[in-house]
Amino acid sequence: MSIEINNLNPQRPDNTRNQGSKEAEAARKNDAPAEKSATEAKSNASDSVSLSQEAQSLSRIEAELKSLPEVDQAKVDEIKARIDNGDYQIDNQKLAQKMLDLEG
16 A cells, blocks of 8 residues: 655655646646745744743853852862871761662
């Protein structure tokens, strides 16, 4: 069973349009200038975009976040010092639970 979509026949080796409806083809050719003038009218109109207050706020927040450093160097230095002094103890149970929480 063959299905034609948009006058294309997938069964034909060259995949050309079906020539059965010359009237439809002629009608499409006659409509082309009208379509073109509508397109030209659209291109002459100016478009505008306005952002909501929420979008503007999100944009400001995003800019602020981008300006922040990716690493809290003070926190890193504090942990390094505690490790060097032997004061940093890892709670294995707490660590394991946090890893499981990430999976869920």
